[in-house]
Amino acid sequence: MATLLFFGRLGDMAGGVEREFSLPEPETKLKTILDVLNREDLVLGAALRDPSTRIAVNGEIVTEMGCIKDCDEIAFMPPFSGG
Amino acid sequence: MATLLFFGRLGDMAGGVEREFSLPEPETKLKTILDVLNREDLVLGAALRDPSTRIAVNGEIVTEMGCIKDCDEIAFMPPFSGG
């Protein structure tokens, strides 16, 4: 199981901020996860792939599509808006 | 009588912040007053004429050497240092 976090408007689209995700393989490519989510929901899938969405794995922003293991936390983050 | 005000280091040089000054004529030129003060004390006189010293008459900075009447207040102000 990996944990998916959907922040900001992505949480509204995903129906919640947090969700458990059962990995098809012990080491699943991040791209594969995005493909699965895209098949479930095309609108959410497009938003997650949007270049303005940053992706963090275990709290670190990633720019390469690496592999995800059990217990990893994947955060999908639309543009920040603090202050 | 006019009132002379010496601010900042000029007050130390003049021996006090405030001093009454008896005008030789009902309308005395500011330049005449400076000349009198210069004769009394050459060091103070030079400091008062220094271009960095601003002169205010009745609270308004003057750039021309106008005339001074009884009850006028002449302030000699070295560079400001607030904040």
Added chain:
Amino acid sequence: MSGEPVSIKLLAAPFDPGRALSEFTAAHPDAGGIASFLGVTRQSGANEPVQHLILQCYPGVTERAIEDLCRTAHDQWPLLGVSVIHRYGTMAPGDPIVFVAAASIHRQEALAATEFLIDNLKTRAPFWKKEVTASGSRWIEPTLEDYAKTADLHPAPQGFKNARR
């Protein structure tokens, strides 16, 4: 006492900015200048009154991002200390959202660091803001103008479009 160089607080409950300034000032007795900025929840959205504002953060990750900004400020200017207090959760109009303060020997550094911190908190710290009005709610994203202020350090995400404002 001499204050820590970086103080960061993420708070779920309202805070008192006057007290924050007093405490920061007391913690930095050697400061000649203390600059600060307070951001307040605005009273009205696009056209109607804001009922409340919801600010989401990413616990742990948000603190670390703010800490990075504070360290960058310390690297850039000779500062005695910086403080960032940031609310999250549900806020009412008029509630303080963010307080930034910087202490230095001379005034310029404190002023520059404060501006740097607040500009960068807008676009570089993981927060997401939702405005709730009588007619519904909407997520607020930074404007291109916000990104322009920090473009040297952190350009707008690729493909970012000016969603609103």
Added chain:
Amino acid sequence: MSGEPVSIKLLAAPFDPGRALSEFTAAHPDAGGIASFLGVTRQSGANEPVQHLILQCYPGVTERAIEDLCRTAHDQWPLLGVSVIHRYGTMAPGDPIVFVAAASIHRQEALAATEFLIDNLKTRAPFWKKEVTASGSRWIEPTLEDYAKTADLHPAPQGFKNARR
């Protein structure tokens, strides 16, 4: 209540900057951003501890000069309000000397106005500052650097020489 656009206080007694920020914030409920700067009496002069600082003003004339600066700030930026609190008389090291605050809808204006006000208070408001140490006292005059910041509005007096620092 909605605050006055300009609030100026010249005080002979110490003031509490945290309370000043609280009051200013309360007076401007529509502000989205409030920037402030606090200047504090420094602890040491050229080489030795400062025992106290004496700040002289020109009653009436000093207030008017500060008011002019505040009006200039209002002309230059869309501000909801500005506040200047300035001490005069005898101060101890660590005592607040000056507090400047500006309130606006967006943060940039408040930050810019605060910097403008403190920069110009240094060189355009009639104050004279004397530092007293164990070995004597000396008048402090602004540096050429101070003048450089406000050169567009107010050049150094003709013949001004950088006396110290």
